[in-house]
Amino acid sequence: MLRKVREYIWEEKLLEPGKKVLLGVSGGPDSMALLHIMHKLTTEMDLGLAVLHLNHGLRPEAAAEEEFVREHCRNWGIDFYSRQADIRALALQEKKTLEEAGRDCRYRYFFEQLEELQADYIATAHHQDDQAETVLLHLLRGSGLKGLRGIMPRKGQLLRPLLALSKAEIIHYLDENQIPYCLDQSNNDLKFLRNRIRCELIPYLQKAYNPRIMESLNQLAGIARDENDYLEKQLHFSWDKLLLWQEPGVIVLDKKALGEEHPALQKRLILEALARLRGESGWELKDVQRILRLLDQSGSSKYIQLKQGLRVSSVYQELHFTNRPLREGSFCYPISVPGRLSIPETGESYIIELGQPVTFQPGLSSCLDYDKLKQPLVLRSRQPGDRFQPSGMKGSKKVKDYFIDIKLPLEQRDRVPLLTSGETVYAIVGYRVSRLAEVDAESCRILIIRKENT
Amino acid sequence: MLRKVREYIWEEKLLEPGKKVLLGVSGGPDSMALLHIMHKLTTEMDLGLAVLHLNHGLRPEAAAEEEFVREHCRNWGIDFYSRQADIRALALQEKKTLEEAGRDCRYRYFFEQLEELQADYIATAHHQDDQAETVLLHLLRGSGLKGLRGIMPRKGQLLRPLLALSKAEIIHYLDENQIPYCLDQSNNDLKFLRNRIRCELIPYLQKAYNPRIMESLNQLAGIARDENDYLEKQLHFSWDKLLLWQEPGVIVLDKKALGEEHPALQKRLILEALARLRGESGWELKDVQRILRLLDQSGSSKYIQLKQGLRVSSVYQELHFTNRPLREGSFCYPISVPGRLSIPETGESYIIELGQPVTFQPGLSSCLDYDKLKQPLVLRSRQPGDRFQPSGMKGSKKVKDYFIDIKLPLEQRDRVPLLTSGETVYAIVGYRVSRLAEVDAESCRILIIRKENT
Numbered sequence A, B: 001m002l003r004k005v006r007e008y009i010w011e012e013k014l015l016e017p018g019k020k021v022l023l024g025v026s027g028g029p030d031s032m033a034l035l036h037i038m039h040k041l042t043t044e045m046d047l048g049l050a051v052l053h054l055n056h057g058l059r060p061e062a063a064a065e066e067e068f069v070r071e072h073c074r075n076w077g078i079d080f081y082s083r084q085a086d087i088r089a090l091a092l093q094e095k096k097t098l099e100e101a102g103r104d105c106r107y108r109y110f111f112e113q114l115e116e117l118q119a120d121y122i123a124t125a126h127h128q129d130d131q132a133e134t135v136l137l138h139l140l141r142g143s144g145l146k147g148l149r150g151i152m153p154r155k156g157q158l159l160r161p162l163l164a165l166s167k168a169e170i171i172h173y174l175d176e177n178q179i180p181y182c183l184d185q186s187n188n189d190l191k192f193l194r195n196r197i198r199c200e201l202i203p204y205l206q207k208a209y210n211p212r213i214m215e216s217l218n219q220l221a222g223i224a225r226d227e228n229d230y231l232e233k234q235l236h237f238s239w240d241k242l243l244l245w246q247e248p249g250v251i252v253l254d255k256k257a258l259g260e261e262h263p264a265l266q267k268r269l270i271l272e273a274l275a276r277l278r279g280e281s282g283w284e285l286k287d288v289q290r291i292l293r294l295l296d297q298s299g300s301s302k303y304i305q306l307k308q309g310l311r312v313s314s315v316y317q318e319l320h321f322t323n324r325p326l327r328e329g330s331f332c333y334p335i336s337v338p339g340r341l342s343i344p345e346t347g348e349s350y351i352i353e354l355g356q357p358v359t360f361q362p363g364l365s366s367c368l369d370y371d372k373l374k375q376p377l378v379l380r381s382r383q384p385g386d387r388f389q390p391s392g393m394k395g396s397k398k399v400k401d402y403f404i405d406i407k408l409p410l411e412q413r414d415r416v417p418l419l420t421s422g423e424t425v426y427a428i429v430g431y432r433v434s435r436l437a438e439v440d441a442e443s444c445r446i447l448i449i450r451k452e453n454t
Helices: A002-011 A029-045 A062-076 A087-094 A098-116 A128-141 A167-176 A193-208 A213-242 A255-260 A263-278 A285-295 A399-405 B002-011 B029-045 B062-076 B087-093 B098-116 B128-141 B167-176 B193-208 B213-242 B255-260 B263-278 B285-295 B399-405
Strands: A020-024 A048-055 A079-084 A121-123 A243-247 A250-254 A302-305 A311-315 A318-322 A332-334 A339-343 A348-354 A365-369 A378-380 A418-421 A424-428 A446-451 B020-024 B048-055 B079-084 B121-123 B243-247 B250-254 B302-305 B311-315 B318-322 B332-334 B339-343 B348-354 B365-369 B378-380 B418-421 B424-428 B446-451
Touching: A002 A029, A020 A029, A020 A098, A029 A048, A029 A062, A029 A167, A048 A062, A048 A098, A062 A079, A087 A098, A098 A121, A128 A193, A128 A213, A128 B213, A193 A213, A193 B193, A213 A243, A213 A250, A213 A255, A213 A263, A213 B128, A213 B213, A213 B263, A213 B285, A243 A332, A250 A255, A250 A263, A250 A332, A255 A263, A255 A285, A255 A318, A263 A285, A263 A318, A263 B213, A285 A302, A285 A311, A285 A318, A285 B213, A318 A332, A365 A424, A399 A424, B002 B029, B020 B029, B020 B098, B029 B048, B029 B062, B029 B167, B048 B062, B048 B098, B062 B079, B087 B098, B098 B121, B128 B193, B128 B213, B193 B213, B213 B243, B213 B250, B213 B255, B213 B263, B243 B332, B250 B255, B250 B263, B250 B332, B255 B263, B255 B285, B255 B318, B263 B285, B263 B318, B285 B302, B285 B311, B285 B318, B318 B332, B365 B424, B399 B424
Parallel strands: A020 A048, A020 A121, A048 A079, B020 B048, B020 B121, B048 B079
Antiparallel strands: A243 A250, A250 A318, A302 A311, A311 A318, A332 A378, A339 A348, A348 A446, A365 A446, A378 A418, A418 A424, B243 B250, B250 B318, B302 B311, B311 B318, B332 B378, B339 B348, B348 B446, B365 B446, B378 B418, B418 B424
């Protein structure tokens, strides 16, 4: 058993010599086995150990269990830390199930201690039976490759060295070494989905379909972990090629490059964009499929409104993901020179080209010294706090105040595109150019932005 | 419903206009729906249709069912073909279950008809409930990503257009269009694993865990199909880079290049080598892991003996997969110049280099004109039928006869390496060089192969 865990630690590269590891020990069979096995590995792996125990205060035996673990650590000469929590109150307060509140509180405590004790890792006692349950749980809820990975042997500073062992092996180890442990009856409470999987579904599957189902599910988890990792690496490699523009609330991808990727990567890339704007969870395959259909559509702009206020629009060669509210009509598009930009939010289009300065017509066009501009360039609507340095003036001015000065009607102000790069405003297109971008005697390349006749 | 199938055919690119499609129709609800839906799509998709029916002869209703489908086709003006089979006898004869024998016989008939009728495709009536069952079946038996794909919408010339629909949707379609169908009671026979999954496991999972489990499993199958396809494409891309040598019974991979691949691809590449030599099925993760461990071992040769007589050995920078029986001690290794080759089968090593001709010592070395040799070069043991053209002689001679002439003991003959390229034998190393490779006055680069002192 010891050999299996040692090999697993080595194969999964979980631990290096000289590290300090905190063990989460409830006093149950799994964590008592973890404690004993890790204690035996201490010398050969040159580890520093300490034990963490969160007293959930849910069951009458809680105090006795804490004392049991403390006593055990004292005998073995291992540092022991514990905290008392009122999980029932927390669950009510944070609107979680007891199970969720307990887990969240436990990990919060573990990671606080990780920092306070300046330790390197936390190890928990998850094993192969837990792994099989987790894989099934994800399968039943609906999952892709990611969910099938189940419990990770290593997730940041969190380690699960006992994933090398089955529950039966752990019990055998405890018996053989006469290690005492506490039994938590709430693990058999069938109102928890996970317990139902453990106590009902798995035994049924073992009996009626495959006695080695645990092994199969663990193997699947391993394959899924490997292959998902590979796909994520490929995803990030492609992401860097596809991403044209990113700023808070906006992601712009290269439509053609996305279209050239393999369908499997296309879907992952789209999910990545959605996740960066609105988190990983809650997206369905059908959301991704709707977005994919945008790829085939050419010509003028198309939109999709998704949940959580997220919009995706196809704008010529680009796919724009944004979670900025539509009611404000704000927009933000990278430009290409020469090019043509259609702004769906205002219904107006702009021609962008290098050429001879054109006669100034208010509201219609702007000419700038192209060589004075920093890339990348963006046409966007004004934002609170925008300032610029109007040509022919000293100092800077709020864009808002400029609009007030020229008496532009309020409802038109959000429709006027600003030419910007980062925080710098180069032009209020059709109205005023910044001193920083002014055409002068030495200008070589003149950038002209003009509104298309509609 | 019709729209769903039409969109699915379009999305999965199942059919092009003008094709001739054979429908497998048993007369049950699924295949009757297939018949009606495909018939409705005939005109708009410009399809040619015909119906195939295999009469299993297992149940008393078999003849009536055949007549039912025939009659239906006559009314609709669709060509009908049928064949009578004795599945029970076939199952006995081919040592299969009734289920397997029926399926195999059915597909055999379908593909024979495909050729005979010069049709383009066969379509069967598999739907989303079948898909969910298949995914679960593979999961329960133990599966990687490949098994989770379940039923493929298209597999060569075999199409499954109804994978767009659930069983409930099919039944609804039949009712709505008042389409009659036959019911096969053997689909409820719980001695078939698949029927147990359909009638017991899925209803239990729907009730106790997730009412939308069918949908989840179908979604998983779609993701698995996509991502597996991507991984296979990447695999083949890497395979071409890794493969140093392949001939019947032997595959040689570049160890260093394999070691540089992502672990997920390493495993798939090893499985690919195993599959090419001994078929896809039967390999376990632990076989792959044993082979992977060879990658970390440097220096002299290491072996692994796998099932089915397959051996993998690590020979310097190469990984050799072979299913040639070990008892003959036959071997076959590509050489590099300069290089050193250790032949585990004989325990001897050879130095291969370009240099000055060395004094001929029987059994120890051979000198050849390197520029006369075709690449790639291989050192291998003799094979039945080997011939060569000994230097200083006209015509060719059997290698076997040469050994007899020089009175080399029988047990030594399989240990003498031949330098070969394809079918050409250039040298019996240490004994005789071929006329084709003889060193002469014009030779520039001399290849020397000599046995290392041991």
